[in-house]
Amino acid sequence: MRIGFLGTGEITAAMVRGLKGQGHRILVSPRNAGMAAQLAAEVAEVTIAPNDEVVAGSEVVFLCLLARVAGEVLPGLPFRQGQSIISVMVDAPIATLQRLCAPATDIAITIPLPPIAVGGCPLPVYPASPALETLFGARNLILPQPSEAALNAHLGVSALCSPILDQILTAVDWLAGFTGNPGAAEAYVAAMIRGYLPERANGGDLAGALQKLSTEGGLNATLRAAMAPAKDDLRRGLDGFRSRLGLDERKTET
Ligand SMILES: NC(=O)c1ccc[n+]([C@@H]2O[C@H](COP(=O)([O-])OP(=O)(O)OC[C@H]3O[C@@H](n4cnc5c(N)ncnc54)[C@H](OP(=O)(O)O)[C@@H]3O)[C@@H](O)[C@H]2O)c1
Known part of the structure; x- marks a missing residue:
């Protein structure tokens, strides 16, 4: 699968490591430059590309930015119908993501934690995401939630x-x-x-x-x-x- 990551920080690093060796093609954005270079050196499937190429070249795009910069970064990127968008951002509700990622409509939110690098991570998700299941379901525990509020309550408890x-x-x-x-x-x-x-x-x-x-x-x-x-x-x-x-x-x- 062609997978893109916008924002190459701690949680992207953990997810990319968790996808290593499974035959995917992984595009990561150049920021943070040090982390992007480290991942490209460590994971053969990783290529560094500008944000617009990450989006254009991916079937599944993970949004791993801080919510406060997402409003500036996401509009104008070439999202498209049929593409799966999975956000891991705190403070970015589905309604906001729908506006920022239009015309894409397949948008889900999940809560990865650093242990996803090795597997065994619980992944609450709303709404259900076949893409998340395909990519991470074999080694992690996918937990579909009945509502955005239920998902967000997991966010609160993840701070425990x-x-x-x-x-x-x-x-x-x-x-x-x-x-x-x-x-x-x-x-x-x-x-x-x-x-x-x-x-x-x-x-x-x-x-x-x-x-x-x-x-x-x-x-x-x-x-x-x-x-x-x-x-x-x-x-x-x-x-x-x-x-x-x-x-x-x-x-x-x-
Ligand atoms: N860390 C966790 O355990 C965890 C768990 C669940 C959810 N989350 C959520 O995941 C998101 C990322 O968290 P994180 O811990 O990975 O944060 P982080 O390490 O600060 O990563 C954020 C990344 O966004 C990059 N960035 C900033 N402006 C950008 C732009 N214009 N284009 C592309 N990338 C840009 C930053 O690059 P620079 O360093 O160059 O500015 C950095 O690589 C947050 O919304 C957080 O709430 C984190």
């Missing part, structure tokens, strides 16, 4: 990785304060957390794991009680996204 990693690193630091070995502390905590996360959790697996960590008076239950206020902080933080992600207004639309 950062505070969770922050908490984990706090525990690593605490442990290393006693062992004197930060590397071993990190290895221990990462392996421990990984062990509690099933490959594909499905309705109740996580609650079941938590239940097993609930012995009254045990260390797990004691630490959880000490940190209980953090649950309200998390809900408050997620609710803080409601306006930015248009969750309330879109809920009433559907």
Whole structure:
């Protein structure tokens, strides 16, 4: 398949690496120049081309720009009917993309994360995208969403990785304060957390794991009680996204 990427930053690099060795032809735009050159050196299928050639030469175009520059960059590019456009941009709703990418109409939004480079990445998508399924479905978990609001709620929750990693690193630091070995502390905590996360959790697996960590008076239950206020902080933080992600207004639309 002929695949184009507009914006050659962190997430494009991860997706291109995830497509390596599958017989595609991949066009990437020249910005960021260093990353584009690195990808071209690393992935034989990659060619660097100006934005208009990326669009003209691709059956599927991934929009990987920052939303604030998309409004200037996308109009005037030679999008066409029959082409699949897949945006990964935060803050760029479907209605805006339809205007910026006209006359293309096959437009979807998904949320790739850096692990897509090696596979196993959950990919919520709205609306369903056969192109995304074809390109990434074999090695990743495609999760079609019933509405743009549902997709956007996934965007909010995707921000959870950062505070969770922050908490984990706090525990690593605490442990290393006693062992004197930060590397071993990190290895221990990462392996421990990984062990509690099933490959594909499905309705109740996580609650079941938590239940097993609930012995009254045990260390797990004691630490959880000490940190209980953090649950309200998390809900408050997620609710803080409601306006930015248009969750309330879109809920009433559907
Ligand atoms: N990183 C993630 O984990 C992640 C996950 C999901 C979604 N996203 C979304 O993906 C988008 C890109 O994120 P990112 O982390 O990859 O950001 P990034 O590393 O800053 O990449 C943005 C890219 O856009 C390029 N660019 C700027 N102006 C351009 C133009 N006129 N033509 C072509 N390219 C241009 C930048 O080039 P210069 O460096 O030369 O300015 C840069 O390569 C964002 O909308 C973000 O919300 C990111």
